[in-house]
Amino acid sequence: MSQNPKLVEQITPRDADFGQWYTDVVKKAALIDYSSVKGCVILRPYAYAIWENIQKALDGMFKRTGHQNVYMPLLIPESLLQREKDLVAGFEPEVAWVTHGGGEKLSERLCIRPTSETLFCEHYKNIIHSWRDLPKLYNQWCSVVRWEKTTRPFLRHREFLWQEGHTIHATADEAMRETLDMLDVYAELCGEWLAMPVIKGRKTESEKFPGAHATYAIECMMHDGRGLQAGTTHYFADTFAKAFDIQYADKNNIMVSPFQTSWGVSTRLLGGIIMVHGDDSGLILPPKIAPAQIGIVPVAAHKPGVLETAAKLKERLTDAGIRADMDASDQSPGWKFAEYEMKGVPLRLEIGPKDIEKGCCVLARRDTGEKSETPLDGLEDAVSRALDAIQGNLLSRAEQNLKTRTAAASSIEEMEARRDAGFVKGMWCGSAQCEETVRERTGMKSRCIPFEQDRIGDKCVCCGKPADQLLIFGLQY
């Protein structure tokens, strides 16, 4: 397919060294640049444009489900962070501390938010007094800082962009429903927009969020057999309300505690998109979130009428609501083909003098490499149909990958043997000790207790005692 071997040679083949392939794609597709602060990266225009499309889709879903955006401060006083003991134990080791401001030493250290539960609680205490004030369904788009030892583009940064939803409700039932509803919203984002099928489930006690009563997650399968936790939702019951002394007068005028949730997804999703769909020629973007859905390449652009026709096609497609890009530079068509491939533009349109004569152009699909001569008459419909087909095919391929890379095991030896293949399901007695033993023996952490519980036995893979739930294990990032 690629007309310019020189450019493509610079990417390591995906199956030869997955980690290096990933790093190559991130760099060659101009997604990220490094800054002089280790672990803090620059999101270049192409990466940010993908993130903006994800934001737009997700923010629309949040608003349709009654959520409102707010903005909380970046800084949290040490004493506020310490109000909820599990949260502080979970996050304190990895926060960044501000100690000086305006030329003076601060009287109290401030941390840069690693997550904002404490700030929302402080605000809720101010604004919630009566049952009339509930629920509050808030979200914010911001960056957070977690001072991790090892970092990796999109998957683990010291600073990353995300959204964090924080809601507060009159009843436990309503809060639990919210927790599960938002997991569905995340699964919809992944399935419908990102073409990334997910497994929904509950985290074990050892893997849940600090301070949470229960944590739910969506888990995705990458092309190297590793699992990616793509989003989580947390049910807090009234733990935080009690720690922050938030109470409201119910309809009988009795002071009671409300119930809370939080949930988030981040730019880590971009890492997922790369690793689920990409191939040896670079990125492959799902049409629904691709900044450019089609890349137009004029062939023999110096010939009369070629550039004009190409520009007119771009205009026609744009008017039809398709995100069309045209490369009118003086680079060779081969260079442009390789560049659009590297950037994962779902569809390429080639048009030259002979095509114009015939009233046709060539459409090339990024996912299959398939080329088809397409009449200019009715081009908009043909392009829309092709984009839909690509979106659908990417999802099917990813579903197939998830299916192929999920195995079942009935002993710890079987788990170990299937480790490199992907997710491994096993029956689990529920003890943290067995979960830990599996991790020690196989290197796999528990991913989640999936909602879909196909019973594959009745004994724990680890201790052999009676077990009535399925747990999924897998290698992770």
Added chain:
Amino acid sequence: MSQNPKLVEQITPRDADFGQWYTDVVKKAALIDYSSVKGCVILRPYAYAIWENIQKALDGMFKRTGHQNVYMPLLIPESLLQREKDLVAGFEPEVAWVTHGGGEKLSERLCIRPTSETLFCEHYKNIIHSWRDLPKLYNQWCSVVRWEKTTRPFLRHREFLWQEGHTIHATADEAMRETLDMLDVYAELCGEWLAMPVIKGRKTESEKFPGAHATYAIECMMHDGRGLQAGTTHYFADTFAKAFDIQYADKNNIMVSPFQTSWGVSTRLLGGIIMVHGDDSGLILPPKIAPAQIGIVPVAAHKPGVLETAAKLKERLTDAGIRADMDASDQSPGWKFAEYEMKGVPLRLEIGPKDIEKGCCVLARRDTGEKSETPLDGLEDAVSRALDAIQGNLLSRAEQNLKTRTAAASSIEEMEARRDAGFVKGMWCGSAQCEETVRERTGMKSRCIPFEQDRIGDKCVCCGKPADQLLIFGLQY
């Protein structure tokens, strides 16, 4: 107008105590809540929704003019901040320093970005090598931190949301054109969307941005006679390029320095909107950026058919692309009227059993208080026309205020006498000493050398020496 005196009584009249009126409006319209970090505020849903509408309008203008969004890190190493001497001198006194991360003392202090010129320069050095790489027209939406001594909601926070554009060009001319074009974009945002007329001009040498070759500003007039600098654009020439050693190979393959600009507006615009349009009943929002353009109040809502009719009207207006809100709570209509007034919703729709019988409703304008009986048939058009009329009227009123509050003076005594009225124009010889003397004597800082130079004399208001340019002075926030 107001049906519920109790609610409205809580606002200090605007002309009695402008500062207190402003604080009251910010609180009562639920725009802001305070956090436990002094000077860092919470943008509540209503304020954030206004900001989102501003962002959407402005981001659209940026994209139409070829700009791309990126995201730069939050943290800047001390050594990087110090690369450009004027910038560091200007900002170092008010930065916040991170000294510890992940439980350890950092080997170098990191400041939270007060502005991101240094980060963009570092990135440009990595990615710009040839004339083919120019221009880069970048922007980012983020928050910045400046550790100010005194703070005031929206006008001066220790952390605030803004956008910062950073562009780099092959020639000085192109960079200067960008600097002026972006000032026009800001003026268009203020005039067309926020109904805030501006004076465009150049800052004096003493007032320009640290490190800039020239700074341009848009200045607005508030209702207490003070000026508000609503946005600035900076032309850097090749100062930063030289400090950061950025060079590119031109078409003759000679290494040369590129030219840069930066420009920004912030949530300070919300303060401007409040102070330009608000009155004794609260906020008045320009329809184009109002989160709710019309607030529907069912009257005698317990009577059959009222709530249903009101809900149907909301649906009809929403379908017509109008942002309609309905208050179906059990509060009294009077309470709802006062609440929509406080929040500055441009138009209110009242509908009760008698209106339904007549096939009418009542529309009440927030800006004039005018009420008019309006047929339900063709309501969408009537509402659209009313919203346009309100947008136009707010702009005219603000233009009138700016005109009334701009005086001319030919001596420093006249300047002092007219100080409280608003902007005072005077001829200026160009010396920093005269500018400073005026400030000392009158308390007014220079606002800008306006592009529109009506010659009102030929002698400097201060020293009496020959003067060929007009300078505008004013009290500020």
